[in-house]
Amino acid sequence: MNPAEKKYCHKCKKEVSCHFDPIAHWEHLLATIITCGLWLPIWIGITFYPTSICDECKEPIYEKVK
Numbered sequence: 001m002n003p004a005e006k007k008y009c010h011k012c013k014k015e016v017s018c019h020f021d022p023i024a025h026w027e028h029l030l031a032t033i034i035t036c037g038l039w040l041p042i043w044i045g046i047t048f049y050p051t052s053i054c055d056e057c058k059e060p061i062y063e064k065v066k
Helices: 025-034 040-048
Strands: 006-009 014-020 052-054
Touching (some): 006 052, 025 040
Antiparallel strands (some): 006 014, 014 052
8 A cells, every 4th residue: 555545534534544464474374274274265365355454543444345
């Protein structure tokens, strides 16, 4: 995401800058091994569709699907 890009935060009720939390791939690899692969779809989902985090209130920013 471009640092200058802003998204609408429903908690703050305004346009805010946001960031993505880093993904702990080693933890997800361990969870995938322990669960015999059941964790893999979740790991793929959070890797390719990360949630934006509001820089002001630190809450997730969920975008409405059209």
